[in-house]
Structure formats: C-alpha cells, structure tokens
Amino acid sequence: MSVREVAVGAYREGLPALSASVLGGLLAGVVLGGMRGEFRAVPGLLVLVPALLATRGNVYGSLGARIATGLHQGLLEPRIRGADDRLYRAVAAAISNGLLASAFAATVAFLVLVGLGEPVASLPVLVAIALLAGLLSGSVLAVCVVAVVFAGYRRGYNPDPLVGPIVTTAGDVFGVAFLLLAVRLVLLGGS
Amino acid sequence: MQTEWSVRAISRSMVPILLALTLVEIGSGLVLGRFEGALLRSPSLLVLVPVTIGTAGNLGSVLAARLSTAFHLGTLAFAPTDDQLAGNALATVALSLTVFPAIGVGAWLLAEVTVGARLGLGTVVAVALASGAALAVLAVVVTLVATYAAYRFELDPDDVVIPVVTNVCDVLGVLVLFASVALLV
Numbered sequence: 083m084s085v086r087e088v089a090v091g092a093y094r095e096g097l098p099a100l101s102a103s104v105l106g107g108l109l110a111g112v113v114l115g116g117m118r119g120e121f122r123a124v125p126g127l128l129v130l131v132p133a134l135l136a137t138r139g140n141v142y143g144s145l146g147a148r149i150a151t152g153l154h155q156g157l158l159e160p161r162i163r164g165a166d167d168r169l170y171r172a173v174a175a176a177i178s179n180g181l182l183a184s185a186f187a188a189t190v191a192f193l194v195l196v197g198l199g200e201p202v203a204s205l206p207v208l209v210a211i212a213l214l215a216g217l218l219s220g221s222v223l224a225v226c227v228v229a230v231v232f233a234g235y236r237r238g239y240n241p242d243p244l245v246g247p248i249v250t251t252a253g254d255v256f257g258v259a260f261l262l263l264a265v266r267l268v269l270l271g272g273s
Numbered sequence: 274m275q276t277e278w279s280v281r282a283i284s285r286s287m288v289p290i291l292l293a294l295t296l297v298e299i300g301s302g303l304v305l306g307r308f309e310g311a312l313l314r315s316p317s318l319l320v321l322v323p324v325t326i327g328t329a330g331n332l333g334s335v336l337a338a339r340l341s342t343a344f345h346l347g348t349l350a351f352a353p354t355d356d357q358l359a360g361n362a363l364a365t366v367a368l369s370l371t372v373f374p375a376i377g378v379g380a381w382l383l384a385e386v387t388v389g390a391r392l393g394l395g396t397v398v399a400v401a402l403a404s405g406a407a408l409a410v411l412a413v414v415v416t417l418v419a420t421y422a423a424y425r426f427e428l429d430p431d432d433v434v435i436p437v438v439t440n441v442c443d444v445l446g447v448l449v450l451f452a453s454v455a456l457l458v
Contacts, residue, residue: 088360107324115316129302136298168278175283
C-alpha cells in the first residue's frame with residue numbers, strides 16, 4: 083500500500099470515533115465552564131481534574147478490554163442476569179482501584195500545593211470530593227461499559243474497538259458531571 | 274498470559290501503573306493550576322480543557338493501536354520510508370487539523386449560549402487550531418518513541434504503549450493549550 087492509501091484508510095477509520103469523543107469532551111467542557119464558582123470555592127480542585135478524568139479512562143478502559151478479552155476467550159457469557167462471578171470481581175476491582183487512585187490523586191495534589199505554598203482546600207474536603215465523584219461516576223461507567231460491550235458482542239461486533247471511544251466519551255461526560263455533584267454535596271455537608 | 278479474575282490479582286497488575294499515571298496527571302493538573310486565573314476569566318477556554326486533553330490522548334491512542342496491530346502483523350518497519358509509518362502519521366495530522374477547528378467553534382458556541390463567551394470566536398478557534406497542530410506532531414513523536422521502545426524491550430505494545438501514550442498526550446494537551454493561550458490570548 084502507498085503512503086496515501088494508508089493515510090486515507092487510517093483517516094476514515096479514525097474520524098467517527100474521534101468525532102464522538104470530541105462531542106463528549108465538549109459536553110464535559112460545558113459542565114466545567116459552569117463550575118467556575120466551585121473552582122473558586124475549592125482551591126486545588128482544578129489541579130485534580132486531569133487526574134480524575136484520566137483515572138476513569140484508565141480504569142474503565144482496562145475493564146472494557148478485560149471483558150472483551152473474556153468474551154473472546156469464552157470465560158464470560160454476554161448476559162447480566164445470572165452473570166459469572168468473574169464479571170462481578172472484575173467490576174469490583176475496577177471500582178476499588180478507581181477509588182484508590184482518586185484518593186491518592188487528592189492526597190498528592192494537596193501535599194504538592196501545600197509544599198508550593200499555594201492556596202488549597204482542606205485534605206478531607208478534597209479526598210471526600212474525589213471519593214464521592216469516583217464512586218458515582220465509577221458505578222455508572224461500569225454499567226455503561228458492561229452493557230455496551232455485551233450488546234456489541236451479541237450483535238456480532240468486535241468489542242475491542244468499541245471500548246476506547248465509549249470509555250473516553252462517557253468518562254469525560256460522567257466524570258465531570260459527577261465531579262460537580264460531588265463538590266456540591268461535600269460543600270453542602272460541610273457548611 | 275491472562276491475569277486471574279480475582280479482585281486481588283487484577284489490582285496487583287493494575288495499581289502500580291495506575292498510581293504512576295496518576296502522578297503524571299497531577300503534573301498536568303499543576304500546569305492547569307498555573308493558568309487557573311485565565312481559565313476562570315474566560316469560560317470558552319475552560320470549555321476547551323477536557324476536549325483538548327481528550328482529543329490529544331485519542332489521537333495518540335488511535336495511532337498507537339494501529340501501529341501496534343501493524344507491528345503484530347509484521348507489516349511495520351521503523352524507517353522513515355515505511356509506508357505504514359508515514360501514512361498513519363499523515364492521517365494523525367490530517368485528523369487533528371479536521372477536528373480542532375470544529376472544537377474551537379464548538380467551544381466558543383457552547384460557552385456563548387451557556388454562560389457567555391468573553392473571548393472572540395476567532396481567538397478561540399486560533400487557540401484550538403494552534404493547539405491541534407502542535408499536538409498532532411507531538412502525538413506522532415510520542416507514539417513512535419513509545420512503540421519503538423516497547424519493540425526494543427520486547428514488551429507487547431498493546432499492554433504498554435496505549436496507556437503511556439494516552440496519558441503523556443493528556444499532559445502535553447494541557448501544556449500546549451497553556452502555550453497557545455499565553456501566545457494568542
């Protein structure tokens with residue numbers, strides 16, 4: 083194949099998934115754009131945003147890849163009712179790893195900002211926001227990933243290329259939306 | 274070799290890389306914190322943040338996945354004259370130059386209808402396009418280096434390259450956005 087043929091093929095294959103994730107990213111951006119009050123109320127929160135969003139992608143992307151591989155290998159059946167214990171264990175591991183990474187991110191961000199002498203909210207507030215956002219978005223994302231991979235597999239699609247774009251799109255939107263909800267709940271509980 | 278499907282085994286294989294990637298992302302968060310003032314003043318720039326980060330990561334991960342497949346199929350050679358390499362790199366740049374102007378227009382429109390954009394449409398599109406062009410080149414370089422490193426160290430590029438490339442491109446997304454805002458706004 084010539085360079086041109088390779089480039090045209092890769093462009094056509096890449097554009098739909100990229101466009102879908104752009105839409106998700108813009109929606110997440112709108113929520114973020116409306117969160118200026120929250121960023122002012124919780125100094126240090128903005129520093130956490132990339133870590134929290136990336137955690138969603140890393141953890142649930144890996145969950146999706148694992149489930150897709152499990153289906154290919156015949157370790158899992160594509161159904162939720164009466165599902166294999168392996169599915170529950172994989173989901174439980176994803177949610178607990180997501181929570182661990184979220185709490186870790188909040189703690190590191192707090193320590194670095196204190197070290198730099200920058201203004202930062204208290205450690206319990208940041209950790210509570212990170213954990214609550216991680217739990218809420220994690221539960222929704224786990225359901226999304228499992229449902230989409232199962233549905234895709236049952237209709238005869240290869241789930242592998244579905245996982246990445248779905249997780250980044252859903253991860254951005256739910257990640258930011260539940261971050262907003264978590265900030266509001268924690269601020270409400272703290273005041 | 275597939276890890277066992279227990280919470281402990283999955284966590285053991287995953288937590289170290291997850292925490293390392295979290296540290297990298299906190300780095301990009303600190304950069305974001307440096308221009309918090311500019312972001313909070315201009316909602317259209319804040320709208321650009323997740324989409325720029327996400328698109329940069331996706332450009333890298335799509336390229337990494339394609340190179341990884343070509344590598345497994347044995348159709349990839351690490352030479353500047355390789356058609357697979359050059360064609361995929363070209364497609365990454367073309368994809369970026371297609372979506373980033375649309376991202377700029379979208380971010381401006383969405384900020385305008387929701388909270389009111391402070392910056393002009395032209396400025397926001399220029400920031401998005403400049404970021405996109407720089408990020409496409411960086412995504413190609415990072416992906417090539419990571420894929421080549423995986424090949425040299427005999428690691429499966431599927432396991433290593435995609436998470437590394439996605440997260441490095443996330444960080445570069447913030448840095449490039451920061452630079453474009455500093456130059457153009």
